Amino acid sequence: MRHERLTVRITGSGPTREKAFATAMRQVQQRVGKQATGTCYRVEPVDLAVESAVEHRWTERFLGLLFPRERTRFELTLRIEVEVASLDLAAVDFTVREERLTPLQHALHMR
Known part of the structure; x- marks a missing residue:
């Protein structure tokens, strides 16, 4: 078992502040899994x-002229x-258990 500290930089975007934050936080475990050695079982x-936090604003119009809306x-x-x-x-030692089936069990798909 290993414990290590990593720093990851992630980016998220969305139509609201909360969705942008949620999108970014969903990426944490995936990025940490790529950087960490071994199999991660806890990311804290x-x-x-x-x-950086950027808000993009623009005006959309239907057919370029009608029905303006702020996005x-x-x-x-x-x-x-x-x-x-x-x-x-x-590094984990696994024990091997081998089972032998009789021809009848094998034919009936039994264990």
Whole structure:
């Protein structure tokens, strides 16, 4: 079992601030899994810092002239420090159990 600290930088975007944050947080475990050694079984956030937060606003119009509406999109870039607990499965010794089926059991798909 190993414990290590990693820092990941993630970006999320969405139509609201909450959805942008949720999109970013969904990426944490995937990014940590790529960087960590072994198989991760616990990812615990330790520190979170906002690197950039941008709100994009624009006006959409139907057919370029009619029905104007305001649109917004939020982009959030976070730097998250996490503590990762992982297990190296290559170092685990597995015992091998081999079963032999009789021809009748094999024919009946029984164990």
